Amino acid sequence: MTERSRLIQEIAGRWLADGTVEAVVGWEQGTYRDKTAPVIIRRPEEAQRLVFNERCTNNLVAYLKREPLKSMAAVGIVAKGCDIKSLIGLIQESQVAREKVKILAVTCPGVRDARGAVPIKCQACDVNTPALFDELVGEKIEARPDPQARSRSLSELEAMSPQERFRFWRKEFDKCIRCYACRQACQLCICIRCIAEKNQPQWIETSPHPRGNFAWNLIRAYHLAGRCVECEACEAACPVNIPLMLLNRKMADEVKHLFGYEAGRDPAVQPPLRTFQLDDDNSFIL
Amino acid sequence: MVEAAQEREPATGQQGWEPRIVAFICNWCTYTGADLAGTSRLKYPPHVRVIKIPCTGRFDPLFMIKAFEKGADGVLVSGCHPGDCHYTAGNYNARRKFAVFRTLLGWAGVDLDRVWFSWISAAEGVKWVDTITRFTEVIRQKGPFAGYREMMDD
Numbered sequence: 001m002t003e004r005s006r007l008i009q010e011i012a013g014r015w016l017a018d019g020t021v022e023a024v025v026g027w028e029q030g031t032y033r034d035k036t037a038p039v040i041i042r043r044p045e046e047a048q049r050l051v052f053n054e055r056c057t058n059n060l061v062a063y064l065k066r067e068p069l070k071s072m073a074a075v076g077i078v079a080k081g082c083d084i085k086s087l088i089g090l091i092q093e094s095q096v097a098r099e100k101v102k103i104l105a106v107t108c109p110g111v112r113d114a115r116g117a118v119p120i121k122c123q124a125c126d127v128n129t130p131a132l133f134d135e136l137v138g139e140k141i142e143a144r145p146d147p148q149a150r151s152r153s154l155s156e157l158e159a160m161s162p163q164e165r166f167r168f169w170r171k172e173f174d175k176c177i178r179c180y181a182c183r184q185a186c187q188l189c190i191c192i193r194c195i196a197e198k199n200q201p202q203w204i205e206t207s208p209h210p211r212g213n214f215a216w217n218l219i220r221a222y223h224l225a226g227r228c229v230e231c232e233a234c235e236a237a238c239p240v241n242i243p244l245m246l247l248n249r250k251m252a253d254e255v256k257h258l259f260g261y262e263a264g265r266d267p268a269v270q271p272p273l274r275t276f277q278l279d280d281d282n283s284f285i286l
Numbered sequence: 287m288v289e290a291a292q293e294r295e296p297a298t299g300q301q302g303w304e305p306r307i308v309a310f311i312c313n314w315c316t317y318t319g320a321d322l323a324g325t326s327r328l329k330y331p332p333h334v335r336v337i338k339i340p341c342t343g344r345f346d347p348l349f350m351i352k353a354f355e356k357g358a359d360g361v362l363v364s365g366c367h368p369g370d371c372h373y374t375a376g377n378y379n380a381r382r383k384f385a386v387f388r389t390l391l392g393w394a395g396v397d398l399d400r401v402w403f404s405w406i407s408a409a410e411g412v413k414w415v416d417t418i419t420r421f422t423e424v425i426r427q428k429g430p431f432a433g434y435r436e437m438m439d440d
Binding site: 157160162163164165166167168169170195203204205209210211214215218219221222225226247250251254255258259272273276278280281282284285286 | 347348351352355368375378379381382383384385386387388389390391392393394395396397398402403404405417433434436437438
């Protein structure tokens with residue numbers, strides 16, 4: 001067992017034993033050797049199930065939005081730096097109260113995706129050692145983000161003409177089966193009733209037809225603009241491998257360019273589409 | 287099938303096709319400006335379908351997507367100049383929405399010349415006429431919005 005796993009077990013067990021939290025959400029060993037699974041533990045002796053390794057890819061913050069954790073007075077969560085960014089997003093939008101969450105942060109050198117590759121979020125990571133936490137586990141890791149990792153993924157689309165891009169997205173969105181796994185996996189998809197569920201009137205066609213698929217995927221990307229922290233949960237969850245992060249990264253870049261804003265950094269500020277400046281860019285408006 | 291359809295040049299000379307422009311305009315400034323163009327008996331192409339919204343702050347990108355789904359070849363969104371919003375700050379919020387969604391549309395492969403934004407005040411009947419005239423001509427040159435036309439079946 002690694003040192004991180006041991007410390008996580010110790011702290012989670014202590015929190016549960018002395019009533020600091022009602023439950024702790026973390027990762028445990030999954031069904032196969034290379035898999036982990038989310039687990040919600042409530043008794044101190046269950047803390048032995050918790051692990052941390054490079055397969056702890058999933059972002060567990062999504063569980064804080066849902067029952068049973070949502071109603072609990074205090075909840076513990078084992079979290080990497082990227083997970084904490086999404087928690088900051090939820091705190092900004094008053095979806096989770098900071099004082100109710102006990103953050104058991106872990107320093108993280110990077111995880112592996114389901115195919116064993118290093119996710120782009122890890123290549124670009126600068127939160128290896130989280131800044132927001134209640135307890136921090138693991139030796140300090142110097143952040144060494146690859147500044148090109150994100151832009152490299154966008155460069156192919158940047159180089160295309162609009163027609164080629166439309167063809168690209170038409171091909172990708174044709175695969176969409178409207179399972180909404182992306183929405184369910186997303187930490188920042190918080191609407192009690194999603195716009196896709198609205199049928200009086202219906203704005204987004206629900207059939208897995210190109211029209212509705214375009215509308216769904218574009219609107220989800222738009223609703224996440226300035227809010228997505230690029231945890232890549234959506235792309236990992238998509239059963240038909242639509243490169244959703246190519247939309248979300250582009251929007252994040254644009255929001256940075258237009259408003260100087262990065263999501264998931266400061267719990268005290270508002271996301272950019274909730275505010276405005278008197279001198280916002282006007283150049284494209286006649 | 288999708289690839290073959292996308293390669294076709296837009297049928298600008300297609301018999302019977304005329305540009306379909308949808309304009310989402312705010313009740314207080316641009317709608318009044320368009321009304322002024324009318325009372326002044328200014329002439330401009332009749333291809334625009336006006337949809338009045340109370341304020342550009344009400345504008346939602348879904349409106350634009352719906353317009354394209356229903357057959358619009360170009361969409362204009364227009365409202366009060368910054369500082370003149372009847373609801374004080376609606377157009378400031380809209381300005382940010384416009385900027386972000388416009389980039390997203392461009393990234394999705396929509397020709398951004400089919401998506402125009404403008405500030406047209408209640409006194410600017412001439413600007414309304416100029417904008418609509420130019421926009422209609424631009425869309426006429428470009429032809430129908432092929433990408434969305436292909437998705438119109440079913």
